[in-house]
Amino acid sequence: MPMIHGLHFNNLRGDIYGGVVAAVVALPLALAFGVASGAGAIAGLYGAIFVGLFASVFGGTPAQCSGPTGPMTVVMAGILVQFSD
Numbered sequence: 001m002p003m004i005h006g007l008h009f010n011n012l013r014g015d016i017y018g019g020v021v022a023a024v025v026a027l028p029l030a031l032a033f034g035v036a037s038g039a040g041a042i043a044g045l046y047g048a049i050f051v052g053l054f055a056s057v058f059g060g061t062p063a064q065c066s067g068p069t070g071p072m073t074v075v076m077a078g079i080l081v082q083f084s085d
Contacts, residue, residue, distance in 0.1 A: 023052070037076035047076070 026048055034044020 033072065033076075037072075037074075038080050039076060043076075047072075 027045075030044040030048035031041045032044070034041045034047065037044070
């Protein structure tokens with residue numbers, strides 16, 4: 001029984017398990033990137049949550065993986081410096 005765009009209900013359990021595992025793996029990375037950018041650990045956590053939600057809603061393919069990355073730390077630090085007046 002198809003769910004959405006070729007996804008099937010029989011894969012749902014594995015998809016949920018994979019998503020939870022990916023979130024647990026990305027959590028320390030998100031916290032570290034938040035601290036490294038100067039915004040604090042909670043900002044890294046919120047960033048990872050919202051990026052994950054936006055990527056899942058607006059993502060282009062079912063096999064897409066998204067999460068916190070190192071270069072985004074530099075971008076976020078630059079934004080914070082610019083707007084921290």
